[in-house]
Amino acid sequence: MKIKLQEHILVPKHEILSKEEAEKVLTVLNIKKHQLPKIRKEDPIAKEIGAKVGDVIKITRNSLTAKEAVVYRVVVE
Amino acid sequence: MAPKRIRSIKFELLSPREIRKMSVAKIITPDTYDDDGYPIDMGLMDQRLGVIDPGLRCKTCGGKIGECPGHFGHVELVAPVIHVGYAKLIGKLLNATCRNCGRILLPDKKRDEIVEEIERRRETGGDIEDLVKEVFAISSKTKECPHCGEQRVDIKFEKPTFYYENEHRLTPIDIRERLEKIPDEDLKAFGMDPASARPEWMVLTVLPVPPVNTRPSITLESGQRSEDDLTHKLVDIIRINQRFQENKEAGAPQLIIEDLWELLQYHVTTYLDNEVSGVPPARHRSGRPLKTLSQRLKGKEGRFRGSLSGKRVNFSARTVISPDPNLSIGEVGVPKAIAEELTVPMYVSRYNLEEARKFILRTEHPKANYVIRPDGRRVKVTENNAEEVTEKLEPGWVVERQLMDGDVVLFNRQPSLHRMSIMAHEVRVLPYKTFRLNPAVCPPYNADFDGDEMNLHVPQSLEAQAEAKILMSVQEHILSPRFGGPIIGGIHDHISGLYLLTKGDNRFTKEEVMEIIKPLDVKKLPKPAYEIDGVKYWTGKQIFSLILPEGLNMTFKAEICRNCDVCKETECDIDAYVVIKNGVLEHGTVDEKAIGAFKGLVIDQIVRQYGTAAAKEFLDNTTRLAIRAIMHMGFSFGIDDEDIPPEAVRQIDEVMEEAKNEVANLVMAFKKGELDPLPGRTIEETLELRIMQSLGRARDRAGKIAGNYLGLNNSAVIMAISGARGSMLNLTQMAGCVGQQSVRGERIKRGYSGRSLTHFKRGELGAEARGFVRSSYKKGLNPLEFFFHAVGGREGLVDTAVRTSQSGYLQRRLINALQDLKIEYDGTVRDTKGAVVQFRYGDDGVDPSKSYRGKAIDVKRIVEEVLSGG
Ligand SMILES: [Mg+2]
Ligand SMILES: [Zn+2]
Ligand SMILES: [Zn+2]
Ligand SMILES: [Zn+2]
Numbered sequence: 001m002k003i004k005l006q007e008h009i010l011v012p013k014h015e016i017l018s019k020e021e022a023e024k025v026l027t028v029l030n031i032k033k034h035q036l037p038k039i040r041k042e043d044p045i046a047k048e049i050g051a052k053v054g055d056v057i058k059i060t061r062n063s064l065t066a067k068e069a070v071v072y073r074v075v076v077e
Numbered sequence: 078m079a080p081k082r083i084r085s086i087k088f089e090l091l092s093p094r095e096i097r098k099m100s101v102a103k104i105i106t107p108d109t110y111d112d113d114g115y116p117i118d119m120g121l122m123d124q125r126l127g128v129i130d131p132g133l134r135c136k137t138c139g140g141k142i143g144e145c146p147g148h149f150g151h152v153e154l155v156a157p158v159i160h161v162g163y164a165k166l167i168g169k170l171l172n173a174t175c176r177n178c179g180r181i182l183l184p185d186k187k188r189d190e191i192v193e194e195i196e197r198r199r200e201t202g203g204d205i206e207d208l209v210k211e212v213f214a215i216s217s218k219t220k221e222c223p224h225c226g227e228q229r230v231d232i233k234f235e236k237p238t239f240y241y242e243n244e245h246r247l248t249p250i251d252i253r254e255r256l257e258k259i260p261d262e263d264l265k266a267f268g269m270d271p272a273s274a275r276p277e278w279m280v281l282t283v284l285p286v287p288p289v290n291t292r293p294s295i296t297l298e299s300g301q302r303s304e305d306d307l308t309h310k311l312v313d314i315i316r317i318n319q320r321f322q323e324n325k326e327a328g329a330p331q332l333i334i335e336d337l338w339e340l341l342q343y344h345v346t347t348y349l350d351n352e353v354s355g356v357p358p359a360r361h362r363s364g365r366p367l368k369t370l371s372q373r374l375k376g377k378e379g380r381f382r383g384s385l386s387g388k389r390v391n392f393s394a395r396t397v398i399s400p401d402p403n404l405s406i407g408e409v410g411v412p413k414a415i416a417e418e419l420t421v422p423m424y425v426s427r428y429n430l431e432e433a434r435k436f437i438l439r440t441e442h443p444k445a446n447y448v449i450r451p452d453g454r455r456v457k458v459t460e461n462n463a464e465e466v467t468e469k470l471e472p473g474w475v476v477e478r479q480l481m482d483g484d485v486v487l488f489n490r491q492p493s494l495h496r497m498s499i500m501a502h503e504v505r506v507l508p509y510k511t512f513r514l515n516p517a518v519c520p521p522y523n524a525d526f527d528g529d530e531m532n533l534h535v536p537q538s539l540e541a542q543a544e545a546k547i548l549m550s551v552q553e554h555i556l557s558p559r560f561g562g563p564i565i566g567g568i569h570d571h572i573s574g575l576y577l578l579t580k581g582d583n584r585f586t587k588e589e590v591m592e593i594i595k596p597l598d599v600k601k602l603p604k605p606a607y608e609i610d611g612v613k614y615w616t617g618k619q620i621f622s623l624i625l626p627e628g629l630n631m632t633f634k635a636e637i638c639r640n641c642d643v644c645k646e647t648e649c650d651i652d653a654y655v656v657i658k659n660g661v662l663e664h665g666t667v668d669e670k671a672i673g674a675f676k677g678l679v680i681d682q683i684v685r686q687y688g689t690a691a692a693k694e695f696l697d698n699t700t701r702l703a704i705r706a707i708m709h710m711g712f713s714f715g716i717d718d719e720d721i722p723p724e725a726v727r728q729i730d731e732v733m734e735e736a737k738n739e740v741a742n743l744v745m746a747f748k749k750g751e752l753d754p755l756p757g758r759t760i761e762e763t764l765e766l767r768i769m770q771s772l773g774r775a776r777d778r779a780g781k782i783a784g785n786y787l788g789l790n791n792s793a794v795i796m797a798i799s800g801a802r803g804s805m806l807n808l809t810q811m812a813g814c815v816g817q818q819s820v821r822g823e824r825i826k827r828g829y830s831g832r833s834l835t836h837f838k839r840g841e842l843g844a845e846a847r848g849f850v851r852s853s854y855k856k857g858l859n860p861l862e863f864f865f866h867a868v869g870g871r872e873g874l875v876d877t878a879v880r881t882s883q884s885g886y887l888q889r890r891l892i893n894a895l896q897d898l899k900i901e902y903d904g905t906v907r908d909t910k911g912a913v914v915q916f917r918y919g920d921d922g923v924d925p926s927k928s929y930r931g932k933a934i935d936v937k938r939i940v941e942e943v944l945s946g947g
Contacts, residue, residue, distance in 0.1 A: 029905065035912040066921035077201075
């Protein structure tokens with residue numbers, strides 16, 4: 001049996017951004033890709049959503065202070 | 078400009094060849110100076126090693142002191158010795174390689190795999206430690222050399238520098254020979270780079286002699302030279318080396334040679350590290366252990382933590398602190414003696430030339446101590462040369478004038494755990510010998526006056542002074558970034574004083590009012606609240622209102638509020654409902670909730686509505702008014718304030734008797750097995766819990782009784798309920814009953830087998846036998862109670878001792894990890910590489926010191942403001 005991590009209540013929402021969306025995030029923050037926080041391509045959640053090296057993942061989590069917080073991670077080796 | 082980054086640092090071993098190559102002098106004599114005080118050639122102070130005497134030039138580079146970097150020399154050791162720092166690694170290498178052929182005890186194929194894996198990990202920046210550890214472990218377990226078939230013999234390493242093979246001691250020469258045999262390719266499998274660290278280099282054959290400026294000698298007042306510890310140690314090494322050489326040449330017996338060799342090893346070991354376990358530290362003639370190479374670097378006072386991460390500074394002062402409520406919270410009282418020593422530089426221009434001259438010509442307090450000429454020369458100003466200096470003074474000079482009133486200084490109390498531990502204050506030069514500060518700023522520094530000392534620093538440039546004033550002033554730190562409320566506010570007598578002044582309907586005649594408000598700057602009194610028989614009376618609330626800013630509107634429940642089921646609001650029986658309308662206190666009592674540090678709602682509101690300057694003024698006035706008020710009304714506490722009437726004593730006795738019976742019944746039920754266990758608990762646990770519960774209840778009841786009989790006019794009760802100091806629990810323990818003593822949250826059961834003390838039967842479960850203290854502090858504890866009290870008290874002491882050391886280390890690590898993070902203008906948190914750590918600071922981007930007790934907006938307050946037409 002294989003469980004789906006995304007269905008677990010403690011796992012925040014992960015989505016792969018399209019090239020255009022990722023580009024926009026980088027422009028808004030005025031940074032290069034390597035300045036983003038990282039996530040391994042072997043990370044179970046990265047494997048589950050089928051992320052490839054270089055993809056930017058958008059993570060939407062619950063936050064005590066802001067109710068909802070969005071962070072981005074770039075997939076690395 | 079982006080800061081330069083260090084990509085990596087590589088450490089290498091010095092090879093004997095390199096040591097000889099970098100050496101400018103071979104050192105052969107242990108003597109330093111000849112009879113005329115002249116450095117001896119080829120001695121430890123050889124002039125080619127650099128200069129330490131001003132005026133002389135280096136024989137190697139020709140540089141003067143400060144120009145010459147110093148140059149290494151070397152000593153040829155008669156026989157090799159082990160370098161203690163690598164002794165363990167040498168042992169591991171000997172065990173992992175063949176004693177015959179020197180090869181790694183792994184088949185070639187396996188070795189190549191490992192070397193490849195190590196190289197792969199190095200490229201990707203991975204960790205190789207675990208892999209290398211594994212290599213050592215496997216090869217040290219091999220029985221037979223896969224290359225030549227030799228049986229492996231285990232080599233026992235004994236601290237500090239001994240190696241045994243089958244009880245046979247290996248000499249450093251043997252060891253060096255074996256290490257030499259290990260091929261370069263095999264070394265790579267141990268994670269070593271043969272080009273920069275051959276293992277035989279860990280056995281020293283030649284010793285570098287550090288330049289003289291690493292070990293300067295000092296000339297004592299008597300004209301005698303005192304040498305550095307390192308020089309002493311080098312003298313020892315060379316002396317033994319020389320004797321060794323002579324004995325060897327004379328063909329001395331093996332035993333003597335071995336002794337000398339061991340002695341040489343000892344001196345080289347202690348030269349490198351004088352705190353090796355198992356080696357008696359080398360000592361000075363006075364008995365003080367020598368500070369050798371390792372001691373210079375290690376620990377809190379070592380080169381890294383003591384000289385590079387932090388160092389001693391000039392323009393600073395330290396002394397004991399004491400309180401002065403008449404100072405502003407933004408001031409610090411500086412003793413005159415200190416103000417005369419510390420200086421502020423005045424950069425002379427044509428605008429301040431005359432002013433600077435006046436300072437130089439003065440003969441007492443704010444005068445000039447030094448002038449600095451444009452060429453950097455410092456001239457001390459004395460009565461003799463003042464005239465002369467004044468005449469020469471012109472723009473471009475710097476005059477160091479003494480600290481005086483109004484100067485900005487930084488004030489600090491260790492441990493500096495948060496940013497409010499260093500704040501900028503304005504100087505007030507005062508007589509006597511202590512730093513003085515307003516007691517309202519004690520909370521941010523966590524200071525008290527039981528002997529605390531604080532440090533003071535004088536910023537030395539106009540930029541630094543401006544920055545300190547704008548960013549670090551006390552008034553800018555009234556609201557704490559920790560919880561978004563005031564951390565500076567009334568404490569102790571400020572709260573008691575205003576409580577006494579504002580509670581209920583105190584009336585004061587004009588004379589009394591004048592006396593109380595004397596330190597305040599009040600221009601006009603309001604209309605008196607009462608006029609009886611032609612005498613005008615003002616209320617305490619009216620007096621307090623004098624220091625409230627105009628237009629302030631607030632409603633809240635005071636600290637003394639009892640949280641009645643239905644709040645009677647302005648009709649409150651105990652005057653706990655505070656209403657401030659347009660800067661006038663109409664109802665309620667001012668206590669901790671209004672002006673206290675951490676809680677003070679009024680301070681909080683004034684900062685937000687009127688700004689930090691107004692809040693500072695309010696706090697200054699508050700402290701002055703409160704101290705005047707408490708002095709006028711009188712407030713004291715003595716031992717008989719803990720007395721309770723016989724009726725109360727009887728009632729408490731009754732409660733205690735009841736509790737005792739309850740416990741006895743519980744124990745009986747337990748013994749009969751009639752006790753029902755609580756869910757999820759054993760019967761024993763249930764019994765303990767129920768006993769604790771009923772004894773706790775008994776103490777609370779005793780406290781209530783005591784509290785009731787003491788009454789609301791008791792000083793201790795006033796302090797407890799107004800939040801000034803202490804709690805009702807403290808009072809309960811003083812007047813009622815001290816209560817159960819505990820260790821790790823349980824009743825005391827440790828001590829003897831089955832009992833806490835031999836005064837009880839084994840397995841006794843009653844209240845007294847397990848540390849219940851029935852007496853009050855006033856009544857006094859009996860010997861058994863006293864013992865249990867000490868047992869419980871010790872736990873607290875141990876806890877604090879352990880916690881402070883742990884939290885100190887945690888703090889250090891946190892600060893090291895976070896120190897370079899910065900909130901950028903776009904709200905992101907980034908490190909120095911510009912890499913994003915948080916996409917929005919704290920997820921919501923709220924500055925906690927600008928927040929409303931942690932919340933981004935205070936809805937209730939906004940609604941109130943709108944409704945009141947604000
Ligand atoms: Mg103290
Ligand atoms: Zn030189
Ligand atoms: Zn071999
Ligand atoms: Zn009430």
